[in-house]
Amino acid sequence: xxxxxxxxxxxxxxxxxxxxxxxxxxxxxxxxxxxxxxxxxxxxxxxxxxxxxxxxxxxxxxxxxxxxxxxxxxxxxxxxxxxxxxxxxxxxxxxxxxxxxxxxxxxxxxxxxxxxxxxxxxxxxxxxxxxxxxxxxxxxxxxxxxxxxxxxxxxxxxxxxxxxxxxxxxxxxxxxxxxxxxxxxxxxxxxxxxxxxxxxxxxxxxxxxxxxxxxxxxxxxxxxxxxxxxxxxxxxxxxxxxxxxxxxxxxxxxxxxxxxxxxxxxxxxxxxxxxxxxxxxxxxxxxxxxxxxxxxxxxxxxxxxxxxxxxxxxxxxxxxxxxxxxxxxxxxxxxxxxxxxxxxxxxxxxxxxxxxxxxxxxxxxxxxxxxxxxxxxxxxxxxxxxxxxxxxxxxxxxxxxxxxxxxxxxxxxxxxxxxxxxxxxxxxxxxxxxxxxxxxxxxxxxxxxxxxxxxxxxxxxxxxxxxxxxxxxxxxxxxxxxxxx
Amino acid sequence: xxxxxxxxxxxxxxxxxxxxxxxxxxxxxxxxxxxxxxxxxxxxxxxxxxxxxxxxxxxxxxxxxxxxxxxxxxxxxxxxxxxxxxxxxxxxxxxxxxxxxxxxxxxxxxxxxxxxxxxxxxxxxxxxxxxxxxxxxxxxxxxxxxxxxxxxxxxxxxxxxxxxxxxxxxxxxxxxxxxxxxxxxxxxxxxxxxxxxxxxxxxxxxxxxxxxxxxxxx
Numbered sequence: 242x243x244x245x246x247x248x249x250x251x252x253x254x255x256x257x258x259x260x261x262x263x264x265x266x267x268x269x270x271x272x273x274x275x276x277x278x279x280x281x282x283x284x285x286x287x288x289x290x291x292x293x294x295x296x297x298x299x300x301x302x303x304x305x306x307x308x309x310x311x312x313x314x315x316x317x318x319x320x321x322x323x324x325x326x327x328x329x330x331x332x333x334x335x336x337x338x339x340x341x342x343x344x345x346x347x348x349x350x351x352x353x354x355x356x357x358x359x360x361x362x363x364x365x366x367x368x369x370x371x372x373x374x375x376x377x378x379x380x381x382x383x384x385x386x387x388x389x390x391x392x393x394x395x396x397x398x399x400x401x402x403x404x405x406x407x408x409x410x411x412x413x414x415x416x417x418x419x420x421x422x423x424x425x426x427x428x429x430x431x432x433x434x435x436x437x438x439x440x441x442x443x444x445x446x447x448x449x450x451x452x453x454x455x456x457x458x459x460x461x462x463x464x465x466x467x468x469x470x471x472x473x474x475x476x477x478x479x480x481x482x483x484x485x486x487x488x489x490x491x492x493x494x495x496x497x498x499x500x501x502x503x504x505x506x507x508x509x510x511x512x513x514x515x516x517x518x519x520x521x522x523x524x525x526x527x528x529x530x531x532x533x534x535x536x537x538x539x540x541x542x543x544x545x546x547x548x549x550x551x552x553x554x555x556x557x558x559x560x561x562x563x564x565x566x567x568x569x570x571x572x573x574x575x576x577x578x579x580x581x582x583x584x585x586x587x588x589x590x591x592x593x594x595x596x597x598x599x600x601x602x603x604x605x606x607x608x609x610x611x612x613x614x615x616x617x618x619x620x621x622x623x624x625x626x627x628x629x630x631x632x633x634x635x636x637x638x639x640x641x642x643x644x645x646x647x648x649x650x651x652x653x654x655x656x657x658x659x660x661x662x663x664x665x666x667x668x669x670x671x672x673x674x675x676x677x678x679x680x681x682x683x684x685x686x687x688x689x690x691x692x693x694x695x696x697x698x699x700x701x702x703x704x705x706x707x708x709x710x711x712x713x714x715x716x717x718x719x720x721x722x723x724x725x726x
Numbered sequence: 727x728x729x730x731x732x733x734x735x736x737x738x739x740x741x742x743x744x745x746x747x748x749x750x751x752x753x754x755x756x757x758x759x760x761x762x763x764x765x766x767x768x769x770x771x772x773x774x775x776x777x778x779x780x781x782x783x784x785x786x787x788x789x790x791x792x793x794x795x796x797x798x799x800x801x802x803x804x805x806x807x808x809x810x811x812x813x814x815x816x817x818x819x820x821x822x823x824x825x826x827x828x829x830x831x832x833x834x835x836x837x838x839x840x841x842x843x844x845x846x847x848x849x850x851x852x853x854x855x856x857x858x859x860x861x862x863x864x865x866x867x868x869x870x871x872x873x874x875x876x877x878x879x880x881x882x883x884x885x886x887x888x889x890x891x892x893x894x895x896x897x898x899x900x901x902x903x904x905x906x907x908x909x910x911x912x913x914x915x916x917x918x919x920x921x922x923x924x925x926x927x928x929x930x931x932x933x934x935x936x937x938x939x940x941x942x943x944x
């Protein structure tokens with residue numbers, strides 16, 4: 242009987258995914274958002290504040306640069322010995338009454354979680370915010386399977402009832418203004434319009450308190466897992482993660498396999514950097530460290546705890562010594578806040594749950610370079626992300642390496658490749674170079690007609706001038722000036 | 727352990743190994759001067775007070791003899807009628823629970839409550855496991871006597887902190903946590919529950935208490 246129910250369930254989940262189609266056009270999405278002044282203002286308002294807060298708060302540390310080195314070394318060491326630490330984690334979690342499930346893919350993780358929900362006969366799920374659940378669209382799949390699942394982080398709750406998508410790793414609704422949220426609440430709850438953030442938050446609080454009271458299953462992600470003890474560490478400001486690990490009788494933590502640290506003491510390094518880098522706080526309001534099930538005599542906390550450790554493409558990154566350090570990421574969002582490109586185009590333009598510089602790395606690696614070949618180019622390589630990263634992932638270097646891979650694997654468009662071929666050929670002989678630069682200069686200056694900017698180029702240059710102006714070439718080339726010296 | 731697709735094997739192969747490591751790897755050493763922000767154990771309660779105030783945690787420093795009267799007056803000023811407390815020898819010893827009952831508050835002890843009851847309580851008055859001076863944080867630890875929901879569900883959380891609860895730095899907290907065995911959970915509380923999700927407007931009081939107040943004993 243149970244297996245019949247599960248087959249039916251699986252079918253509904255498959256159906257849900259059947260009409261999902263990747264249709265990602267970075268050019269279209271980024272051009273559209275960069276023209277949206279309201280969106281850019283909202284993003285600037287949020288991320289510049291976080292970025293400034295980060296710089297200020299890092300000054301409290303004795304030597305933040307060296308501490309970031311240490312944090313990077315701890316994570317790198319863990320990744321280099323991940324098999325050992327995963328095994329240690331599994332043993333310790335089970336020792337303390339939890340059950341450990343490894344999932345190779347997102348689909349497998351979802352199947353494991355749906356099985357747990359059904360076997361435990363749970364109906365009301367409270368879910369706290371986690372990037373890994375966004376990565377596999379867990380909430381949608383649970384809804385499709387007929388489970389009542391509520392996102393309990395305020396931002397994620399708003400995203401859920403608006404059928405929207407988060408646009409930032411830490412602050413998911415920076416693309417929304419309070420007026421649109423007020424309208425949404427007014428329609429959803431059938432209450433009068435009120436755009437005061439305090440009132441909106443209170444309204445969500447009242448609604449969600451009832452949800453918490455009835456919940457029989459809690460879902461969390463995890464910022465860190467301590468291998469030596471089997472503890473999960475979750476940080477938050479609102480208190481909904483604490484609700485997940487306190488009220489319901491079943492708790493599931495879905496976490497990526499790369500989230501481990503070897504020792505409890507490592508948390509002092511990580512926590513000192515995480516909140517400062519993410520939101521410019523010294524500490525988040527709640528840092529919860531929990532393991533397994535409630536102990537004998539305890540009157541709250543889960544009776545049943547499941548840790549689902551998901552691979553979903555991470556082992557492929559792990560296998561590349563070059564890209565392995567990308568997995569150090571602790572999802573603080575500092576690189577998004579620091580990135581001049583992110584600030585102009587917003588999170589949705591990146592077409593995946595991981596936006597910004599780190600997303601431009603992770604998305605092509607998780608989802609395939611072919612579909613997301615434009616993302617490694619969505620960077621001016623200014624290095625602000627590398628400077629902001631608390632675990633020192635050299636993002637600009639890896640973006641260049643991905644560009645190299647795009648060329649090596651012949652993923653770029655055939656026209657682009659021919660153009661570069663011709664370019665290379667031209668530059669290999671002085672006379673061809675001279676001829677071409679003379680021709681180029683003459684034609685472009687003619688087209689500019691005395692103006693110092695070229696507004697439009699003929700194809701294929703038109704793609705370039707669609708979003709920027711081109712300076713008109715100087716009357717004399719550098720070579721001409723050099724020879725005249 | 728449940729590993730149908732052999733993820734562990736895949737991880738091992740990705741790292742270029744065919745067999746498990748025979749010796750435990752040695753993680754990078756944690757250089758204390760780099761991590762530690764609080765160097766001295768002198769004046770920790772004062773530092774805790776300063777940092778807690780920065781985090782919007784109210785602090786009243788007082789002598790233990792004044793606690794009962796101050797606590798009662800404070801709860802009256804917040805219009806509190808019902809109070810939840812952990813089963814705590816410390817709170818009994820300093821007479822906090824008796825004083826609350828004598829002042830007419832309806833006091834429920836955690837060992838005779840359910841999680842659901844906690845939603846109808848106006849405030850909780852608890853002891854703490856530790857207080858971190860570096861960050862001005864309270865640390866509460868789950869036990870049969872002290873439920874996880876005590877410092878979470880009521881809209882007002884009052885904590886009574888003794889000087890001996892104070893540890894200097896997060897390093898010291900995690901050292902103590904490692905040494906003191908396996909509590910099923912502990913939470914570091916650094917302020918009232920809050921969010922800035924809507925246009926970065928700070929709103930205090932989301933899912934946890936909107937007010938946290940400390941009575942800091944001398």
